[in-house]
Amino acid sequence: MAKPDNRNDNVEKLQTMKEQTAHNIEAAEETMANTDLTKAEKRAIQEKNNRRQQSIDSFEAEIADEMSDRKNGYK
Structure with a gap:
């Protein structure tokens, strides 16, 4: 039997994923600014x-x- 759809914490999970993705963008931009990378x-x-x-x-x-x-x- 399938589990019922539990949406209680979807907003919080999505917010966490959004914040982690934004952090990854910032980290990548820092990497581009602080290292010698090829074009x-x-x-x-x-x-x-x-x-x-x-x-x-x-x-x-x-x-x-x-x-x-x-x-x-x-x-």
Whole structure:
């Protein structure tokens, strides 16, 4: 039998994932600024940071959805 959908802590989990992703962006930017990387390596880091930013945008949308659902009766 499937477990019931437990959404009690979805907002908190999503917020944590968003914060960790933002931290990864900051760490990557520090790496680019403080080391001798090739142009290709810098480009790869920037591309990854762009994907990370897209993930943050998705987390924010999902957090908003979960908050709305929580206000409308989900616990």
